[in-house]
Amino acid sequence: MTSEFKKQLLIIAHAPSENTRLLRDAAFSGASHPDLEQVNYVVKAPLEAGPEDVLACDAILLGTTENLGYMSGALKDFFDRSYYPVLEKKQGLPCALYIRAGHDGTGTQRAVESIVTGLRWRWVQPPLILRGEWQPSFVDQVEELSMTLAFSVESGIA
Numbered sequence: 001m002t003s004e005f006k007k008q009l010l011i012i013a014h015a016p017s018e019n020t021r022l023l024r025d026a027a028f029s030g031a032s033h034p035d036l037e038q039v040n041y042v043v044k045a046p047l048e049a050g051p052e053d054v055l056a057c058d059a060i061l062l063g064t065t066e067n068l069g070y071m072s073g074a075l076k077d078f079f080d081r082s083y084y085p086v087l088e089k090k091q092g093l094p095c096a097l098y099i100r101a102g103h104d105g106t107g108t109q110r111a112v113e114s115i116v117t118g119l120r121w122r123w124v125q126p127p128l129i130l131r132g133e134w135q136p137s138f139v140d141q142v143e144e145l146s147m148t149l150a151f152s153v154e155s156g157i158a
């Protein structure tokens with residue numbers, strides 16, 4: 001099957017620490033499940049991603065830390081640059097979110113939900129908050145989230 005017919009999953013992951021890099025790796029590991037034959041994925045840091053990436057994708061997975069009660073500045077910058085260029089063209093885009101938060105995460109969840117509501121994107125899964133002390137199971141949770149999003153897009157459920 002040629003790749004032009006495949007669905008494209010865009011993973012935008014802010015990964016400033018060893019743990020968050022493990023989460024980013026888990027996101028693309030989930031999206032590269034061997035049974036996923038019709039999904040390509042692209043992984044980008046928020047500062048490298050822009051509206052052209054969103055326009056080219058069929059689903060989006062966002063990953064951020066919570067810093068000072070909000071999403072990372074890098075992810076906010078991505079939204080600032082991408083919001084209006086994609087607003088009219090990507091309504092209904094299937095999306096998912098994971099947040100790595102040392103102790104809370106709710107401020108980030110609210111902020112991203114509000115932007116996603118404005119964009120009229122569609123949650124395939126509820127936002128995932130990985131809160132508190134680091135746990136190795138966070139990696140599995142992100143892998144599963146990414147895999148679920150990818151399978152949903154492949155099967156046309158999303």
Ligand SMILES: Cc1cc2nc3c(=O)[nH]c(=O)nc-3n(C[C@H](O)[C@H](O)[C@H](O)COP(=O)(O)O)c2cc1C
Nearest residue numbers: 017019020065066067068069100101102103104105
């Ligand atoms: C400047 C700064 C501000 C932070 N603010 C918050 C915060 O408001 N809420 C929270 O849950 N965690 C906060 N954290 C913790 C980070 O979310 C956490 O360290 C980050 O996700 C990386 O996770 P790791 O330590 O497992 O690598 C903050 C960390 C830093 C460095």
